[in-house]
Amino acid sequence: MFNTPGLPSSPPSAPGNLNNSLSNGNDQRLHPLAADIGNHRETKGRGIIVIIVLSSIFALILCAGAALVIYFKLRNRHHLTEASLTPEKPADSAIAGSRLESRPISASPSFSSSIVAYKGSAKIFSLVEMDRATQRFDESRIIGEGGFGRVYEGILEDGERVAVKVLKRDDQQGTREFLAEVEMLSRLHHRNLVKLIGICSEEHMRCLVYELVPNGSLEFHLHGSDKDTALLDWDARLKIALGAARGLAYLHEDSSPRVIHRDFKSSNILLEHDFTPKVSDFGLARTAIGEGNEHISTRVMGTFGYVAPEYAMTGHLLVKSDVYSYGVVLLELLTGRKPVDMSRPPGQENLVTWACPFLTNRDGLETLIDASLGSSIPLDSIAKVAAIASMCVQPEVDQRPFMGEVVQALKLVCKEGSEFNESTSFSQDLHVQDAEIVSRASLDMDAGPMLSTEQFTASARYDTLDASGSFRRYSSSGPLKVGRTEHNRERGLSTGSSSEHCGLQRFRMDSE
Known part of the structure; x- marks a missing residue:
């Protein structure tokens, strides 16, 4: 229908006829412009999603490429480092692992x-x-x-x-x-x-x-499953005590730099087939600084029952902290007990606390001696070792001896010249000196308790009572002294370390 100029236009067609009225010659429907707005929005949203996905994939590819570049650079640098450490193979490579x-x-x-x-x-x-x-x-x-x-x-x-x-x-x-x-x-x-x-x-x-030390540890022989079948007799225990003391004395006084073990215990004393002891486990060792008792402040590391009280309370590690631990090992050798045993009756769980009151008299010694040693052991030898142990576990640091002094005391107890394969000349001279050289760690069994600090700081004269070499104290005098000539003669007679010889100065008698 056509509009006539000047007249109102014809009314719009009914909605139902709109689609029919708009068409082209090819019967294709023509829509109003606003009818396609939804389709444009949907297409635009899909495009944004595609762009985001493609961007993410591209970013991942870039990251992976960067990671590969870094990896290969580090790998090449590692190979160059190895190559710089690998010269031509030496002609003689028989000692594998030595170069x-x-x-x-x-x-x-x-x-x-x-x-x-x-x-x-x-x-x-x-x-x-x-x-x-x-x-x-x-x-x-x-x-x-x-x-x-x-x-x-x-x-x-x-x-x-x-x-x-x-x-x-x-x-x-x-x-x-x-x-x-x-x-x-x-x-x-x-x-x-x-x-x-x-x-x-x-x-x-x-x-x-x-x-490899083949015969296990001292702990195994004292507390292990076969302790009842593989007994350590007293001579073997003395040998172990002396050898372990020598090892510690070397670390403290003769090595360079000087070393504090810090975890000395029976499980760190390994035994050869002939019961020669070797001190082990230096993973906890640290160098000692300064002279005498100068300490190292550090975190406490050690084993319960062996740790010295000053170390446990303050963290100050001293050379004499090892001496305390050594004294605990001596008590193990004497008693056959563990340093800490919670299966014991109340009051007996801690070895040091329980044993110390028994170390100063004959009846007490008979109470604490390891029953597996039997009744035929020499009580005078037991008494001297007990006295040494008592001094080593003193709570006051100044009351403990140095390891060189402990070595000297044990050498006299053991008569080292004959029992530990020392030179013949030293063995002979040791018997001559028995009447005048004595350990500070001796007990007079006739007089009762006599263990005191003075035994390690004052001299005493002893007479030989019998052929066994036991001693009887009958007088005491001033500080122990050694003349230079006498000291040099002792060094020529003995094959021990310098720390052991210096220890003799504290064990010699001042002539009257």
């Missing part, structure tokens, strides 16, 4: 730079060698476990049997501190110390390789 240059070290660059500067005598072993020696650290190879890790028995390529201590990761020092400690340990050589053979540090694992 650092013979193998690359799989370690961080910081460790690599530190290991190159390592100048200790200990060998450097690879992790492959340690795996082979311990059958990949098989549990059947475990021979012990301490505060710093497990110990495995191993066999090196040359057939040598060793003890491999795997250090716990959470207790490890920094690389430089670890190597400094290893270098220090490799310089300690004494017949009563376990020898450090080598180290291994690869793939976040650190191992210390020691000589």
